[in-house]
Amino acid sequence: xxxxxxxxxxxxxxxxxxxxxxxxxxxxxxxxxxxxxxxxxxxxxxxxxxxxxxxxxxxxxxxxxxxxxxxxxxxxxxxxxxxxxxxxxxxxxxxxxxxxxxxxxxxxxxxxxxxxxxxxxxxxxxxxxxxxxxxxxxxxxxxxxxxxxxxxxxxxxxxxxxxxxxxxxxxxxxxxxxxxxxxxxxxxxxxxxxxxxxxxxxxxxxxxxxxxxxxxxxxxxxxxxxxxxxxxxxxxxxxxxxxxxxxxxxxxxxxxxxxxxxxxxxxxxxxxxxxxxxxxxxxxxxxxxxxxxxxxxxxxxxxxxxxxxxxxxxxxxxxxxxxxxxxxxxxxxxxxxxxxxxxxxxxxxxxxxxxxxxxxxxx
Amino acid sequence: xxxxxxxxxxxxxxxxxxxxxxxxxxxxxxxxxxxxxxxxxxxxxxxxxxxxxxxxxxxxxxxxxxxxxxxxxxxxxxxxxxxxxxxxxxxxxxxxxxxxxxxxxxxxxxxxxxxxxxxxxxxxxxxxxxxxxxxxxxxxxxxxxxxxxxxxxxxxxxxxxxxxxxxxxxxxxxxxxxxxxxxxxxxxxxxxxxxxxxxxxxxxxxxxxxxxxxxxxxxxxxxxxxxxxxxxxxxxxxxxxxxxxxxxxxxxxxxxxxxxxxxxxxxxxxxxxxxxxxxxxxxxxxxxxxxxxxxxxxxxxxxxxxxxxxxxxxxxxxxxxxxxxxxxxxxxxxxxxxxxxxxxxxxxxxxxxxxxxxxxxxx
Numbered sequence: 001x002x003x004x005x006x007x008x009x010x011x012x013x014x015x016x017x018x019x020x021x022x023x024x025x026x027x028x029x030x031x032x033x034x035x036x037x038x039x040x041x042x043x044x045x046x047x048x049x050x051x052x053x054x055x056x057x058x059x060x061x062x063x064x065x066x067x068x069x070x071x072x073x074x075x076x077x078x079x080x081x082x083x084x085x086x087x088x089x090x091x092x093x094x095x096x097x098x099x100x101x102x103x104x105x106x107x108x109x110x111x112x113x114x115x116x117x118x119x120x121x122x123x124x125x126x127x128x129x130x131x132x133x134x135x136x137x138x139x140x141x142x143x144x145x146x147x148x149x150x151x152x153x154x155x156x157x158x159x160x161x162x163x164x165x166x167x168x169x170x171x172x173x174x175x176x177x178x179x180x181x182x183x184x185x186x187x188x189x190x191x192x193x194x195x196x197x198x199x200x201x202x203x204x205x206x207x208x209x210x211x212x213x214x215x216x217x218x219x220x221x222x223x224x225x226x227x228x229x230x231x232x233x234x235x236x237x238x239x240x241x242x243x244x245x246x247x248x249x250x251x252x253x254x255x256x257x258x259x260x261x262x263x264x265x266x267x268x269x270x271x272x273x274x275x276x277x278x279x280x281x282x283x284x285x286x287x288x289x290x291x292x293x294x295x296x297x298x299x300x301x302x303x304x305x306x307x308x309x310x311x312x313x314x315x316x317x318x319x320x321x322x323x324x325x326x327x328x329x330x331x332x333x334x335x336x337x338x339x340x341x342x343x344x345x346x347x348x349x350x351x352x353x354x355x356x357x358x359x360x361x362x363x
Numbered sequence: 364x365x366x367x368x369x370x371x372x373x374x375x376x377x378x379x380x381x382x383x384x385x386x387x388x389x390x391x392x393x394x395x396x397x398x399x400x401x402x403x404x405x406x407x408x409x410x411x412x413x414x415x416x417x418x419x420x421x422x423x424x425x426x427x428x429x430x431x432x433x434x435x436x437x438x439x440x441x442x443x444x445x446x447x448x449x450x451x452x453x454x455x456x457x458x459x460x461x462x463x464x465x466x467x468x469x470x471x472x473x474x475x476x477x478x479x480x481x482x483x484x485x486x487x488x489x490x491x492x493x494x495x496x497x498x499x500x501x502x503x504x505x506x507x508x509x510x511x512x513x514x515x516x517x518x519x520x521x522x523x524x525x526x527x528x529x530x531x532x533x534x535x536x537x538x539x540x541x542x543x544x545x546x547x548x549x550x551x552x553x554x555x556x557x558x559x560x561x562x563x564x565x566x567x568x569x570x571x572x573x574x575x576x577x578x579x580x581x582x583x584x585x586x587x588x589x590x591x592x593x594x595x596x597x598x599x600x601x602x603x604x605x606x607x608x609x610x611x612x613x614x615x616x617x618x619x620x621x622x623x624x625x626x627x628x629x630x631x632x633x634x635x636x637x638x639x640x641x642x643x644x645x646x647x648x649x650x651x652x653x654x655x656x657x658x659x660x661x662x663x664x665x666x667x668x669x670x671x672x673x674x675x676x677x678x679x680x681x682x683x684x685x686x687x688x689x690x691x692x693x694x695x696x697x698x699x700x701x702x703x704x705x706x707x708x709x710x711x712x713x714x715x716x717x718x719x720x721x722x723x724x725x726x
């Protein structure tokens with residue numbers, strides 16, 4: 001076994017999920033994530049945790065959903081009981097075909113998801129962490145050779161998380177104390193109010209309210225938004241690639257939009273509900289192990305030298321107690337490259353220039 | 364997909380487990396049983412059942428058990444709750460390596476099994492069925508080519524179960540009404556009392572108290588045993604192959620034993636406890652789709668033209684209400700070929716000669 005797989009398992013179990021002796025851990029294993037599952041099982045055995053492995057297969061899901069008449073039971077008790085009684089859920093993504101459910105009608109998938117909202121909530125109430133084991137299918141989606149993709153995944157995942165958490169805390173403090181963010185870049189001149197909002201230091205650990213491995217972003221929920229922004233990193237949404245999405249905001253709301261590709265999908269997203277025309281998130285990617293776009297949001301939004309904004313729902317963790325943030329059925333991240341001719345400023349002070357933070361070497 | 368896989372799934376779901384709309388079904392998927400799992404998921408979707416897939420991997424199990432310090436938690440609630448709330452458990456065997464846990468110490472496996480006795484009971488309280496998807500590893504263990512093994516598995520599994528159940532019911536009636544069974548074969552001259560015992564028509568369906576697919580045996584619990592028996596079908600027990608085990612019984616108890624191979628294992632089995640020297644089961648194989656030994660008890664004991672006797676524990680289903688049968692920590696089946704120079708008689712009447720029942724053609 002590649003040593004990096006074992007290291008990945010240890011980071012997941014110890015840093016990310018903080019598993020302790022006696023913990024009840026559900027391991028959700030994708031078809032292609034078997035090897036990582038073996039390494040995780042070893043780590044869980046060493047920690048003295050209890051283990052139930054759940055099999056997550058796109059092919060099983062497809063066969064089941066296509067055959068079903070869509071009258072799904074609400075939150076089957078046997079499944080809910082598993083998660084209600086679990087301390088942690090470790091989700092090992094690793095599909096063998098990213099289009100594995102391509103011929104399942106969208107509305108059936110959505111009906112199924114809605115029927116199992118309680119199961120989902122029970123899972124999210126645990127110390128859950130989602131990570132990814134490199135497969136050929138994911139390498140293909142990223143446009144990379146398998147060997148190359150594995151190096152990419154481990155560079156992104158096997159970070160010095162403690163050190164990155166400390167660095168990200170500097171940005172969190174600036175955002176927590178600040179009132180206004182300004183983003184200046186080619187095609188972008190955007191001002192976002194962040195007064196009284198709390199930033200999340202997403203350091204790939206449940207101890208930081210962070211449930212992705214890798215992570216490496218600091219995000220908050222903007223209150224008001226004015227100006228224009230161009231998202232020059234491509235993004236696949238609902239099977240469609242969006243390119244160079246350009247949005248104009250007035251009073252926090254999108255008033256103009258265009259895109260070099262995927263214009264119809266952008267239009268559909270914005271029409272979902274009122275909240276879909278407003279922003280729910282401003283995120284700053286800080287994971288320098290992620291140096292390229294791979295068409296996978298688990299990595300893309302944490303890429304160093306990028307910022308992302310999400311249309312739709314805001315996270316409660318960023319809001320003052322009792323205050324409701326932007327509400328919407330969607331939360332769609334769009335990413336802008338910040339590596340050239342850019343500044344990111346807070347209250348008039350430049351925090352990052354051309355992708356480099358002021359506390360980094362050479363600034 | 365091989366049409367036989369889909370047919371296998373339908374027999375499992377409909378004939379064996381009797382799954383109905385709204386049933387909560389746990390699908391336990393071995394590493395190599397993926398294709399059958401996809402077909403079963405389709406059948407479960409069609410029936411409107413709810414589905415949780417559990418991943419059963421020898422490699423995960425090995426990694427976990429070897430790393431653990433053996434102080435296992437008793438019946439972890441999250442796992443127990445899953446089975447307590449399930450209607451059916453479909454176990455799809457299909458290992459990729461029959462020696463997958465060979466380097467896990469026996470005592471650790473046993474300690475683990477003991478700690479999870481309550482989970483096991485919860486699983487056995489459902490409409491559970493165990494079946495098998497052909498893999499290369501299982502073909503190898505059977506000494507067969509993969510293609511050949513697949514044909515063997517489907518010949519054994521895709522029977523006309525309704526018709527076989529009717530035929531087996533004839534033998535069940537004879538055994539239920541009878542007082543004494545006599546087995547005469549080369550190296551065998553054995554008399555077993557079956558007075559007041561009830562035979563089980565094991566027709567591969569929970570409706571027949573039968574939890575294996577394939578099945579195809581009629582079994583009961585003998586009360587008294589006198590004489591000698593030779594088990595000329597090989598049997599792997601605890602990793603050791605037993606050949607030509609010869610036992611002599613007096614007053615129901617083994618008083619002499621020898622074996623052409625595996626003598627030490629036979630000795631160890633008989634020394635387990637008092638009940639280990641007595642018989643818990645007399646079974647008659649009636650599945651004509653199983654025409655050869657494949658070193659897998661799921662098939663071997665159902666082989667047509669064989670009988671098997673089990674040292675150790677008897678099944679409650681065969682006993683009069685309130686009567687305790689033979690008790691033991693073990694239940695080890697040993698098989699005798701009945702195809703040549705044999706008779707199986709009940710109360711002096713020949714029921715089967717040279718492997719052919721009296722109601723079959725040519726008798």
